[in-house]
Amino acid sequence: METLLTKMSEKETLNPEQIQAIDHMEGPLLVIAGAGSGKTRVVTQRIVRLLEKGIHPHQILGLTFTNKAAEEMGERVRNATSSRVLISTFHSLGARILRESIQALGYNRGFAIYDEEDSEKLLKGCMENVPSVEKRKSLKTFRQTISRCKNAMQAPLDLDPNEFTVGEMKYFPDVYAMYQARLKECNAVDFDDLLFLPVKLFTEHPQILDVYQSRWKYLLIDEYQDTNHAQYEFVKRLAGNNRNLFAVGDPDQSIYSWRGATIRNILDFEKDFPGAKIIRLEQNYRSRSNILEAANALIQHNDSRYEKNLWSDRGEGEPIQFREVKSERDEAEFVLKRIMSHQNEGVPLNEIVVFYRTNFQSRVFEDYFLHYKIPYIIFGGISFYQRREVKDILGFLRMVQTGSDFVAFTRTVNLPKRGIGPATLDKMQKAAVSENIPIFDYCDALVNDQNLENKVRLNKKQKAALADYVRIIHQLRSSQNSLRDLVVDTIEWTGYLSFLKSDPESYQDRRDNVQELASKAAEWGGEDLTEFLAELTLKSSLDQGDDSGQKVRLMTLHNGKGLEFDLVFVVGLEEDLLPHINSKENPEELEEERRLLYVGVTRAKEQVYLTRAKYRYMWGMLRFMDPSRFLDELPEGYLKKDEEEEPLWLE
Numbered sequence: 143m144e145t146l147l148t149k150m151s152e153k154e155t156l157n158p159e160q161i162q163a164i165d166h167m168e169g170p171l172l173v174i175a176g177a178g179s180g181k182t183r184v185v186t187q188r189i190v191r192l193l194e195k196g197i198h199p200h201q202i203l204g205l206t207f208t209n210k211a212a213e214e215m216g217e218r219v220r221n222a223t224s225s226r227v228l229i230s231t232f233h234s235l236g237a238r239i240l241r242e243s244i245q246a247l248g249y250n251r252g253f254a255i256y257d258e259e260d261s262e263k264l265l266k267g268c269m270e271n272v273p274s275v276e277k278r279k280s281l282k283t284f285r286q287t288i289s290r291c292k293n294a295m296q297a298p299l300d301l302d303p304n305e306f307t308v309g310e311m312k313y314f315p316d317v318y319a320m321y322q323a324r325l326k327e328c329n330a331v332d333f334d335d336l337l338f339l340p341v342k343l344f345t346e347h348p349q350i351l352d353v354y355q356s357r358w359k360y361l362l363i364d365e366y367q368d369t370n371h372a373q374y375e376f377v378k379r380l381a382g383n384n385r386n387l388f389a390v391g392d393p394d395q396s397i398y399s400w401r402g403a404t405i406r407n408i409l410d411f412e413k414d415f416p417g418a419k420i421i422r423l424e425q426n427y428r429s430r431s432n433i434l435e436a437a438n439a440l441i442q443h444n445d446s447r448y449e450k451n452l453w454s455d456r457g458e459g460e461p462i463q464f465r466e467v468k469s470e471r472d473e474a475e476f477v478l479k480r481i482m483s484h485q486n487e488g489v490p491l492n493e494i495v496v497f498y499r500t501n502f503q504s505r506v507f508e509d510y511f512l513h514y515k516i517p518y519i520i521f522g523g524i525s526f527y528q529r530r531e532v533k534d535i536l537g538f539l540r541m542v543q544t545g546s547d548f549v550a551f552t553r554t555v556n557l558p559k560r561g562i563g564p565a566t567l568d569k570m571q572k573a574a575v576s577e578n579i580p581i582f583d584y585c586d587a588l589v590n591d592q593n594l595e596n597k598v599r600l601n602k603k604q605k606a607a608l609a610d611y612v613r614i615i616h617q618l619r620s621s622q623n624s625l626r627d628l629v630v631d632t633i634e635w636t637g638y639l640s641f642l643k644s645d646p647e648s649y650q651d652r653r654d655n656v657q658e659l660a661s662k663a664a665e666w667g668g669e670d671l672t673e674f675l676a677e678l679t680l681k682s683s684l685d686q687g688d689d690s691g692q693k694v695r696l697m698t699l700h701n702g703k704g705l706e707f708d709l710v711f712v713v714g715l716e717e718d719l720l721p722h723i724n725s726k727e728n729p730e731e732l733e734e735e736r737r738l739l740y741v742g743v744t745r746a747k748e749q750v751y752l753t754r755a756k757y758r759y760m761w762g763m764l765r766f767m768d769p770s771r772f773l774d775e776l777p778e779g780y781l782k783k784d785e786e787e788e789p790l791w792l793e
Contacts, residue, residue: 156187157423157425159421159422159423159424159425160180160183160184160187160423162421163184163188163388163421163423164184164187164188164191165191166188166388166419166421167192167195168385168386169385169386169417169418169419170381170385170386170387170388170389170411170415170417170418170419171387171388171389171418171419171420171421172366172389172390172391172408172411172412172418172419172420172421173388173389173390173391173421173422173423174391174392174393174420174421174422174423174448174450175390175391175392175423176392176394176422176423176424176426176450176452177392177394177395177426177428177429177437177452177740177741177744177745178426178427178428178429178452178706178744179423179424179425179426179427179452180423180427181364181390181392181423182211182214182215182218182364184390184423185204185215185362185364185388185390186215186218186219186222188362188388189202189204189215189219189227189229189362190219190222190223192360193219193223193225193227194223197359197360199225199226199227200228200357201357201358201359201360202227202228202358202359202360202362203227203228203229203230203235203358203360203361203362203380204216204227204228204229204230204361204362204363204364205229205230205231205232205235205361205362205363205364205377206229206230206231206363206364206365207231207232207364207365207368208231209231209234211364212229212230212231212234215229215364216229228358232336232337232373232376233333233336233337236336236337236339236340236376237255237336239340239343239354240253240331240336240339240340240343243343243347243350243353244339244343246343246346246347246350247339247342247343247346248326249326249329249331250329252329253329253330253331254328254329254330254331255330255331255332255333255336256325256330256331256332256333257333258333260330260332261285261332261333262281262285264321264324264325264328264330265281265284265285265288265317265321266281267324268317268320268321268324269281269284269313269317271313272310272313272317273310278559278644279643279644279645279646280310282644282645282646282647283311283646284314284317284318286646286647287311287314287318288318288321288334289334290402291318292334292335292337292338292372293334293337293338293370293371293372293402294370294371294372294402295338295341295371295372295375297322297342298315298318298319298322299319301314301315301318303315334372337372337373337376338372340376341372341375341376341379344376344379344380345379351379351380351382354380355380355381355382355383355384358380359384359386360384360386360388361377361380361381361386361387361388362388362389362390363377363387363388363389363390363391364390364391365390365391366389366390366391366407366408366411367391367392367393367395367396367403367405367407367408368391368396368398368401368403369403369404369407369408370401370402370403370404371402371404371407373407374404374407377389378414381415385415387415389408389411391408393405393408393409393446393447393448394441394444394447394450394737394740395703395737395740395741396408396734396737397699397700397703397734397737397738397741398700399730399731399734405446409446409447409448420448422448422450424450424451424452424453425452425453425454425455426452426453426454426744427454427456428454428706428744428746428747429452429454429456429459429744429746429747430454430456430457430458430459430460430746430747430748431453431454431456431457431458431459432458432459432460432461432462432780433459433462433743433744433746433750434452434453434454434744435777435779435780436461436462436743436750436776436777436780436781437452437740437743437744438451438452439775439776439777439780440736440739440740440743440772440775440776441736441737441740443736443775444733444736444737445733446730446733452744459748459749460748460749460782461779461780461781461782462743462750462751462752462776462780462781462782463749463750463751463752463782463784464715464751464752464753464754464773464776464781464782464783464784465751465752465753465754465783465784466753466754466755466756466769466783467753467754467755467756468755468756468757469755469756469757469758470503470506470755470758470759471506471665472755473506473713473714473753473754473755473758474506474507474509474510475510476753477496477507477510477711477713477751477753478510478511478514478516480711480751481494481516481694481709482514482516484709484749489708489709490692490708491516491517491692491693491694492691492692492693492694492695493707493708493709494694494695494707494708494709494710494711495521495694495695495696495697495702495705495707495709495710495711495745496694496695496696496697496711496713497697497698497699497702497710497711497712497713497742497745498696498697498698498699498712498713498714499698499699499714499719499720499722499738500651500654500698500719500722501523501526501529501651501654501655501698502526502651502654502655502657502658503713503714503719504520504523504525504526504696505526505527505655505658505659505661505662507696507713508520508525508526508527508696509662511694516694517691517692517693517694518693518694518695518696519693519694519695519696520696520697521695521696521697521701522697522698522701523697523698523701526655526658527678529652529655530652531638531642531652531655531656532655532656532659533553534553534554534557534638534656535629535632535633535638535656535659536659536675536678537549537550537553537554538550538554538557538615538618538632538636538638539628539629539632539671539674539675540675541554541582541615542615542618542619542628542632542671543671543672543675544580545580545581545582545583545615546580546581546582547581548571548581551567551581551582551585552567554611554636555567555608555611557636557638557641558637558640558641560604560607560608560610560611561603561604561607562600562604562607562608566598566600566604569598570584570585570588570598572596573594573596573597573598576595576596577594577595577596582612582615585608585611585612586612586616588600588605588608589605589608589609589612614635614636617635618631618632618635624663624664624669625663625664625666625669625670625671625674626660626661626663626664628663628671629659629660629663630660633656633657633660638656639653639656642656650724654761657760657761658759660759660761661758661759661760661761662678664759664764665759695707699712699720699738699739699741699742700738702741702742702745703741705745706745706746706747707745707746707747708746708747708748708749709746709748709749709751710742710743710745710746710749710750710751711750711751711752711753712739712742712743712750712751712752712753713752713753713754714753714754714755714758715739715752715753715754715769715770715772715773716754716755716758716767716768716769716770717767717768717769717770717771718760718767718768719760719767719770720735720738720739720770720772721735721736721770721771721772722735735772736772736775739772752773752781754767754769754770754773755767
């Protein structure tokens with residue numbers, strides 16, 4: 143069999159540690175693959191080597207986290223060997239196993255897989271008897287708790303009722319049990335069941351597990367540091383007595399605990415698989431040495447890791463540049479000037495990224511990039527001015543500005559829910575047109591029983607709710623406060639933050655975004671609401687909608703994993719931002735914050751800039767910021783302070 147390994151000299155294409163990992167045949171092996179160390183290549187070449195040694199393609203199984211990664215690996219193997227090896231995501235493999243064997247659990251093979259909407263509809267029916275003021279909030283909370291239970295391999299009977307005693311959560315164990323029972327009655331599974339049920343199948347029916355252990359004798363797991371407990375149990379059972387588990391990962395890049403990833407899975411590998419061999423891939427093919435030396439020094443402050451030391455033969459390169467500025471506006475100006483300077487030197491815009499810890503930080507950069515016509519794209523997210531919560535608050539402000547904006551009216555009248563449906567809204571619009579008055583004036587007249595030729599009938603509850611909405615808009619219109627205070631009052635008086643709590647998972651990000659809008663109003667300077675809204679509407683309409691062409695990437699550090707760029711900016715190196723305020727009291731979460739910065743720095747091929755502001759608007763208020771503790775952990779020899787005085791650009 144002619145393969146890539148026989149076509150080319152291994153010594154020319156692979157380093158000694160890579161060759162050692164690829165040549166390993168029997169027993170558990172953990173490859174600690176540092177950033178930029180050629181991890182994907184090692185996984186695919188390992189499969190090629192197994193095939194070259196005579197292992198049948200059907201006996202090899204590769205597992206990864208995304209369809210894109212699975213397809214890429216599969217294509218590389220096919221191009222090298224013309225053989226088809228099963229390389230799959232965890233959930234796709236779970237679905238395959240259930241299609242073959244789910245009848246042992248009392249389901250039919252033709253089961254349906256419910257998406258999030260289907261699952262919520264079913265769960266809603268199970269919660270009919272749960273007393274709750276905010277049904278939507280309770281539904282989200284119960285759905286997320288069920289997901290966490292399944293990822294932790296907790297069935298309803300495994301729950302301790304004493305852990306569910308507060309408020310509506312005391313009903314959770316019964317609702318969870320009913321939900322699972324109804325799924326089974328519908329011959330359906332949800333997304334989390336695609337891992338939960340195969341592990342249950344393997345545990346309760348060892349003879350079925352034997353079949354799969356005999357089928358797949360060589361397992362390869364990519365990104366092992368990102369596995370949750372269910373994935374760990376899944377892999378451990380499949381590896382079984384064969385113990386031919388080839389796991390690749392890096393605890394220093396474990397940044398997804400909020401998704402359920404458990405760093406202990408990779409740290410306990412030698413305990414879970416006695417006799418396991420450990421190989422470290424430390425040669426980095428991406429970055430300059432100065433970048434790696436700084437990253438090594440930073441991550442050594444973490445205790446939860448395997449010791450390794452990244453190195454590169456690409457030359458020293460420039461030290462990491464650090465700039466301390468007065469405010470977030472100065473920060474954005476500094477980044478913009480450096481980008482334009484590097485662009486003039488020939489660095490393509492799509493090789494430049496600005497990393498930040500939280501989504502709201504993108505706003506000031508978007509303002510500057512739009513003003514100076516620097517093309518950009520929000521990678522893995524939505525432009526600040528297109529975010530739902532920002533448009534909601536702007537919708538309220540448009541109602542304050544004018545009472546005739548029906549789009550703003552329909553957007554805001556049911557925030558929170560007031561029971562005024564689309565059919566009623568349509569009737570109200572037509573009646574307002576017939577009366578020749580703005581929609582808000584029509585509502586005002588309607589709730590105050592003024593003379594109208596065309597009165598839309600509202601029930602008592604709807605009328606009271608609409609009257610509350612009218613009162614709030616009047617109250618905001620009569621406010622004599624500054625533009626910034628008007629935004630804050632809008633957020634507060636409309637109860638918008640309580641509305642956002644209906645989705646606990648996104649609440650913090652969305653809260654930060656609406657409060658960043660207040661910061662925008664504070665720095666805008668003027669008091670004219672009409673001009674303010676006109677400017678923001680213009681910004682929104684200029685947003686780019688695709689990721690093609692030469693554009694600077696703006697993204698959170700979480701979205702940067704697996705990517706690389708010539709030029710990297712990490713902004714907001716301040717306490718309460720990076721590390722995030724929610725992590726500072728928890729040593730494990732603080733270590734994950736440090737890993738986030740480590741991931742950001744190691745995305746760079748040529749140059750890294752770090753910035754921090756002495757003060758910035760956060761949560762609608764001007765705050766003085768302390769420098770991030772992580773800055774003190776970067777050695778001075780690899781960190782150059784940029785103290786050049788530069789004038790502000792904007793008027």
